[in-house]
Amino acid sequence: MAKNPNLTLTGPDLAALLCSRVCHDVISPVGAINNGLELLDEGGADTEAMDLIRTSALNASVRLKFARLAFGASGSVGASIDTGEAEKAARDFAAAEKKTEITWAGPRAIVAKNRVKLLLNLFLIAYGAIPRGGSIDVTLENPEFDAVFKLAVKGRMLRVPPKFTEILSGTPEEAVDAHSIQPYYTVLLADEAGMELDVSASPEEIVFSARTVPASE
Secondary structure, eight states, rough: OOTTTTTTOHHHHHHHHHHHHHHHHHHHHHHHHHHHHHHHHHOOOOOHHHHOOOOOOOHHHHHHHHHHHHTOOOOTTTOOEHHHHHHHHHHHHHHHHSEEEEEEOOOOEEEEEEHHHHHHHHHHHHTOOOOOOOOOOOOOOTTTOOOOOEEEEEETTOOHHHHHHHHSOOOOOSSOOOTTTTHHHHHHHHHHHEEEEEEEEOSSSSSEEEEEOOOOO
């Protein structure tokens, strides 16, 4: 399996951009918590303020837990992760925003952490393909060995995230930044896990997939 020529970031640059991505994801709900506290300080409606704080705190917690699995080390080198943890993280992530339904099929297994990180990052790509919400059907086949992951999405305004396409099979028009680091990291994880990414799109559905590449390829 040939290395993707677009994967050119150094380790320090990759780490810095991933940190920026995580901060970007949590700064909005954390800011909303602060707004709720200010509303309480100003004598605003207690119920309204507390609802804002509770919702935002849940959102921030879910995003941080997801990021820990999707971007973090999640254990020592060579560690494995339960796919059940990935399922819970994905379901909680979608439930917090209340606009996308998740179905999850396939055996629960303990697999190499890079595969689980790839699965979660591919989930983020799929989630971004339905900006107005919809459904994501996740299927895991033989996750411990010759794994195949499929994520089929349906919803309004379907679109394959352009940065993902550029990094996967084209030439990026701009340098990788905090907005495009997540698709970059997805492609990098696939490369490191020995899995091949593919996208199949129709007007009704987009299917994102990752499959294990035999050593001989």
